[in-house]
Amino acid sequence: MAKRVLVVEDNELNLKLFCDLLRAHELAVEPVRDGREAVTLAREFRPDLVVMDIQMPHVTGLELIQQMKLDISLRAIPIMAVTAYSGREDEERIRAAGANAYVSKPISLARFMDEVRALLAA
Template structure:
């Protein structure tokens, strides 16, 4: 059975890229365009991994990570942040919030998939 990845990304092109790439590598994908829907969707599908942008409208990736990690049913799910924030302090802040991995944009396919493989 395919592992399921919840992809939270407000940019349509990035969402399509991440979903297509994951599907091409045999993953089942659940796309979410709005961080406000991510926790409810995660509860519905209980994904094996959550891939998310950090800079989103309405709910930041930091807020979303904290909410997911405070939820008893979801805190065990690894989170991979994919973001244009590329500074060392940004990575430290993202990991401190609870993300298990960090990939900066623009992504390389090999780095993206290597990070996914380490988490599932």
């Protein structure tokens, strides 16, 4: 059975890129364009991994990571943050919120998939 990945990304092009790339590697993917729906969908979809944009309208990826890590049914799911924030203190802040991995945009497709595989194998 294919591993399941929830992709939370408000940018349509990035969402399509991530979903197409993950599907090409035979993963089951559920896209979420609006962060306000992410926690509810995570409970329903039961992903093995969440790929989370940090800069989103309405609710930030940092807030969503914190919400997921406080939810007993979601806290064990690894989260990979994908963001344009690329400073050292940005990475520290994102990891402190509970992200298990961090990939900066523009992404390297190889690095993105290496991180996905590592998190799914853990």
